[in-house]
Amino acid sequence: MTCIVALKHNGLVYMGGDALAMDSNYTISKMAGPKVFWVHNFLVGVAGSMRDLQLMKVAWEPPPISEECNGDLEAHAVIDVMQSIDDLFTKSGAIKTENGIKTMNSEILIADFGTVFHVASDLQISEWAGNYTAIGCGSDFALGAMHILEGRKMHPKKKVIAALEAAAKHSAGVDGPFHVEKV
Numbered sequence: 001m002t003c004i005v006a007l008k009h010n011g012l013v014y015m016g017g018d019a020l021a022m023d024s025n026y027t028i029s030k031m032a033g034p035k036v037f038w039v040h041n042f043l044v045g046v047a048g049s050m051r052d053l054q055l056m057k058v059a060w061e062p063p064p065i066s067e068e069c070n071g072d073l074e075a076h077a078v079i080d081v082m083q084s085i086d087d088l089f090t091k092s093g094a095i096k097t098e099n100g101i102k103t104m105n106s107e108i109l110i111a112d113f114g115t116v117f118h119v120a121s122d123l124q125i126s127e128w129a130g131n132y133t134a135i136g137c138g139s140d141f142a143l144g145a146m147h148i149l150e151g152r153k154m155h156p157k158k159k160v161i162a163a164l165e166a167a168a169k170h171s172a173g174v175d176g177p178f179h180v181e182k183v
Contacts, residue, residue, distance in 0.1 A: 001173030002035055003138030004045035005163045006109050006116045007146065008131045009156040013111035015045050016160040016180035018138070020173060033057075034179035041112055043183040047136030048106025048121070055092055056108065060085065074127055077117045081110065082125050095123075107135040111183050138167025138174035157182070 004017045017035035022028050035053060036045040040062050046053040063084045069075035089095045089104055096103050101122070108119035116128040118135065131150065134142035145166035149159045157180050167174040 002047040002136040003134060003142050003164055003167040003171065003174040004035060004047050004109055004136055005134045005142045005146065005160045005167075006045065006111060006128070006132065007156050007160050008114060008116065011114045012156070012182050013043060013114060013116055014156040014160050014180055014182045015043050015109060015111055015116075016157075016164055016178055017045050017047075018164055018168065018174045019177050019179070020175040021050065022173065028175075030175075030177075034181075036179055036181055038181070041183075043111040043181055045109040045135070046106050047108075047139075049094070049104070051092075052089070052094055052104060052106035052108075055088055055094060056085075059092070060088055073113060073115060077110075077125050077127065081117070082119070082123060085119065086123060109133065109135060132163075134163065134167075136167075136174070138164075138171035141167040141170045141174075 001022045006015045015036050019030045021031045037057050039060055042062050044056050046056055063080040065076045066080050103121050110117045117125050119125050132146040142163040145163040160180050161178050164178045
């Protein structure tokens with residue numbers, strides 16, 4: 001339960017998330033810490049399992065670009081970054097394997113260098129080509145809001161907050177306060 005929104009603007013990425021947490025009994029609480037946070041030079045947002053969020057926030061060490069990637073950011077994401085996340089989550093028991101297919105209980109956005117990568121629950125990673133994206137149970141509402149706001153003259157942080165507010169208005173799994181960072 002959550003919503004993470006990322007918006008590219010003038011070479012920067014603004015990323016924001018909500019604060020709602022819900023346990024397996026659907027008991028609602030507010031998180032003390034944000035779902036969007038810094039890991040070294042990377043801005044990370046996690047929608048899904050709190051365990052996955054904790055692993056990314058506390059234990060993930062972003063790898064340097066390997067020689068194999070020749071400085072290619074996409075290759076670095078696919079080869080180096082995904083291997084480091086897969087290794088960490090597998091070691092910590094956060095990866096499920098069924099019929100040879102690995103999955104996790106979260107989706108992750110990782111931003112750096114004005115680029116946003118989306119890590120899906122099936123461990124695929126892709127660069128988002130558009131100016132905005134969202135993950136989590138409120139993502140459809142946030143994406144609709146971002147579409148409407150796209151051409152409007154409005155500070156990027158306010159656009160991200162407006163999209164999160166739209167998600168909170170229409171999804172029981174999203175609520176403030178909202179936290180926004182930029183990289």
